[in-house]
Amino acid sequence: MTTTEATLFEAFLNQHDSDAWTDTVNRLIPKIHLVDKNATKIWFTFFPLDLAKALQSAENPAELIRKLQLKGNFYLKDQIDSSHIFLYGHRFWPEVKSAIVEQALSNKAPASLELATQISDIASIVAKKLSVDISLVIGITSVAFMTLQQVGITAFKMSPGKVLIDAKVAKKSPETILENRAKDNSQGLIMQFLRTIDKVWTVTFNENDPQCTFKLIDGQDIAMAGASDKRDYKARDPRCVEGPVPVECRSAACGTCWVGVLGGAEKLVPVSSREKKRIREFGYIHTDETHPVIRLACVSSSSGALSIVVPPWNGVFGRHLRKLKEAEKDSQREPSY
Numbered sequence: 001m002t003t004t005e006a007t008l009f010e011a012f013l014n015q016h017d018s019d020a021w022t023d024t025v026n027r028l029i030p031k032i033h034l035v036d037k038n039a040t041k042i043w044f045t046f047f048p049l050d051l052a053k054a055l056q057s058a059e060n061p062a063e064l065i066r067k068l069q070l071k072g073n074f075y076l077k078d079q080i081d082s083s084h085i086f087l088y089g090h091r092f093w094p095e096v097k098s099a100i101v102e103q104a105l106s107n108k109a110p111a112s113l114e115l116a117t118q119i120s121d122i123a124s125i126v127a128k129k130l131s132v133d134i135s136l137v138i139g140i141t142s143v144a145f146m147t148l149q150q151v152g153i154t155a156f157k158m159s160p161g162k163v164l165i166d167a168k169v170a171k172k173s174p175e176t177i178l179e180n181r182a183k184d185n186s187q188g189l190i191m192q193f194l195r196t197i198d199k200v201w202t203v204t205f206n207e208n209d210p211q212c213t214f215k216l217i218d219g220q221d222i223a224m225a226g227a228s229d230k231r232d233y234k235a236r237d238p239r240c241v242e243g244p245v246p247v248e249c250r251s252a253a254c255g256t257c258w259v260g261v262l263g264g265a266e267k268l269v270p271v272s273s274r275e276k277k278r279i280r281e282f283g284y285i286h287t288d289e290t291h292p293v294i295r296l297a298c299v300s301s302s303s304g305a306l307s308i309v310v311p312p313w314n315g316v317f318g319r320h321l322r323k324l325k326e327a328e329k330d331s332q333r334e335p336s337y
């Protein structure tokens with residue numbers, strides 16, 4: 001296979017900007033199994049195309065990283081096989097990856113030039129091969145397409161493409177996972193009588209590891225609850241100075257503590273106008289939902305158990321990316337002579 005053939009598929013992908021991707025994901029979400037609906041939305045928020053493009057095209061990436069206050073591991077190319085470990089579909093990653101590489105390196109013209117259809121077609125091939133329902137494969141296939149667009153075929157093909165979760169965990173059915181996700185703890189008979197004692201809930205921050213939980217006292221915010229987990233997380237992620245959720249300001253000012261909410265979003269306090277404004281300025285999400293899948297842990301208190309995902313990085317880039325997009329649109333509007 002030649003590089004030219006490989007770039008044909010990439011050229012097709014590169015025709016899709018972040019708006020086209022938003023439209024594609026919105027069309028695919030109804031077809032995704034409940035176990036991966038929120039996880040897919042969260043992944044696409046964790047790895048925004050506009051940020052990847054801004055970093056790729058920056059004359060001085062180090063300066064841009066400083067300007068956008070990026071911390072942690074924000075390059076998808078460094079986590080091709082692991083970025084989506086919180087999706088149920090991660091189990092099917094080797095097959096999805098190899099089906100996409102085969103398509104990207106083939107001479108065959110795609111059956112459709114529509115992105116959502118191509119994603120569904122590849123998901124269907126993999127689902128048939130594995131004898132699983134296609135709804136379990138569409139989310140991870142969407143993730144794989146976007147990963148290829150951001151990292152390029154060479155890096156995508158070179159990654160080992162392994163399943164990175166324990167074999168026992170991988171055997172769990174989607175129904176079992178959904179049943180246990182953010183399941184409220186029984187408070188026991190004594191607690192029911194002693195109503196003055198606060199209820200205690202479990203926050204799970206990695207569904208693939210039973211050790212990855214901490215306790216949250218009813219009404220506490222996620223960041224404060226996480227700080228009571230005194231295990232050492234700093235060695236794995238220097239941003240984690242107190243517990244598994246990175247924090248700095250504790251007042252919705254810095255964007256460090258953003259988390260994805262896989263389960264239990266409805267038990268969190270509704271987004272305040274300040275949180276909504278700040279989360280948009282950071283560049284994470286722009287939504288009018290009262291209980292979105294992305295929250296700031298330091299201002300999100302809960303009245304029940306939760307399942308969350310901690311992103312591997314944080315930054316402040318909303319305004320910068322908006323300006324870049326406006327400049328791009330302006331340049332497209334300028335008449336050519």
Ligand code: FES
Nearest residue numbers: 248250252255298
């Ligand atoms: S710790 Fe700064 S926004 Fe939450």
